[in-house]
Amino acid sequence: MSDQIVPILLPKWGLSMKEGTLAAWHVEAGTEIKPGDEIMDVETDKIANVVEAADGGLLRRCVGAAGEVYPVQALLGVMAPVEVSDAEVDAYVDAFEMPEVEEDEEEVPSHLTVDLDIGRIRYMTREGEGTPVIFIHGFGGDSDNWLFNVDAIAADAPVYALDLPGHGGSVKTIESPDLGTMVQAVTQLMDHLSIDKAHLVGHSMGGLVSGQMAIKHSNRVSSLTLICSAGLGDEINADYIDGFVSAASRKELKPKLKHLFADAGLVSRSMVDDLLKYKRLDGVQAFLEALSSNLFSEGKQGVSIAESVAGSGVPTTVIWGAEDAVIPQSHSGAVSGAKVEVIEGAGHMAMMENSGRVNELVKEQL
Incomplete structure (x- = not known):
């Protein structure tokens, strides 16, 4: 048996x-x-x-x-x-034969880099068949925010997840830290990879970038999945945004990161340390200050895309964590005609806290 x-x-x-x-x-x-x-x-x-x-x-x-x-x-x-x-x-x-950790085994690189007109961009990829899916992270994040999603979605389509300019392993010295620069990075990477059209999955600020792609380049966007997206309402948690930007120590940063999760216990020491290392890189502090000033100033969002996304004709799914403490869950209904799902027990990082359900919804949108 x-x-x-x-x-x-x-x-x-x-x-x-x-x-x-x-x-x-x-x-x-x-x-x-x-x-x-x-x-x-x-x-x-x-x-x-x-x-x-x-x-x-x-x-x-x-x-x-x-x-x-x-x-x-x-x-x-x-x-x-x-x-x-x-x-x-x-x-x-x-x-059962337990596997061993092979420290010296040759592995496929977890990330790739490419030099584009906008500067060096880092990204990860998984092979697959069909129309590609591009994951776009939020403010202060990087492509590793999608660790619980990319492999699951790669079973159905080729997958890419990039570090936006100013983030992760991508270029840090940016002349114009604004929404237009983020959109350029996505279009230039798509051009480099010969991707004519893709499904976009965006989280928080990455949702704003994805939505703006649908507005400006609707012929290149097969669908949108917006997760706790910026750009769908006025309010945003200034204590989180300003605190994240100004934090210079573990003691200052950790309490701010707890805004991201319904379960604050998910804020691990390594997460805090990794973000501090990122924030201490040359050019990052000035970049974050400028970008937050352009997009999220004094608890208000500077760009609204809900009406234009609805008018773009791009099929859209909006996903929200019911306990989002960064952007109000009430924004989830802003895109007329979009499919909306609110996930109980999840906060702003819904794709991490309930990756199974988020992955199901992304696959349905594909």
């Missing part, structure tokens, strides 16, 4: 992930699991996140121990129906 045994493995989030810590189990042996159930928390050097069950079944063994570090694809649990004996389950666990 070994063909009835279903393993629960440590997932791989992003090409650079080699191992993760099993932080906690949410279920115990004897639990009947349904696909999509939250079964455990896993922490990496990038972020902590909940793992959802890909398959359903009766959990017979919790093989992994909370607090332990495991390589990607390690056996953490076993599901099997009651008719499979305990001896068969034990034999399956004993025979």
Whole structure:
């Protein structure tokens, strides 16, 4: 009956992930699991996140121990129906070959770079068939914000996620830190990659950029998925924006990052440290100050795109975290004719906090 045994493995989030810590189990042996159930928390050097069950079944063994570090694809649990004996389950666990972390193995680079007219742009990509999907991150973010999404969507289409100018590994010295520059970066990358038309998935400021692409270049946009998007209303949390820009230490930055999540416990030490390293790079501080002044000044958004996006004719899905503390969830209904979904228990980073549902909605939009 070994063909009835279903393993629960440590997932791989992003090409650079080699191992993760099993932080906690949410279920115990004897639990009947349904696909999509939250079964455990896993922490990496990038972020902590909940793992959802890909398959359903009766959990017979919790093989992994909370607090332990495991390589990607390690056996953490076993599901099997009651008719499979305990001896068969034990034999399956004993025979499973745990993978090892190969420190020196040659890997596909997690990111690529290209020199465009606008400057150097970093991006990640996954191969696939069909019309490409381009993920566009928000203010102060980068392409790693999509670690829980790109692989899932790559099963249905080629995927790209870029670092906008001033962010991540892209050019930091920008003559005009504004919306037009962000749109130029997307169009120039599409030209370089010979992408005539793409589905755009934008988060926060990336939603504003995606919407502006649909307005200015509707012939190049197959669809829009806007996640907690800027540009759909007036209000924005000035305490978060101004605090993020001015923060110069862990003590100052961490409380501001808690605005991003419904579960503040997702703000890990490594997340804070990575953002501080980014903010200390040459040119970043001046860039963030100028960009925030242009787009989000004194708690008000400087650009409104809702009406023009509706008029563009581009099919649009709007996704919002019900507990978004950065941009009000009330903005979700601003685009006339758009499909709208509000996700309970998620905040501004909905694509991280409930990646499973967000990925389903993106696939539906494709």
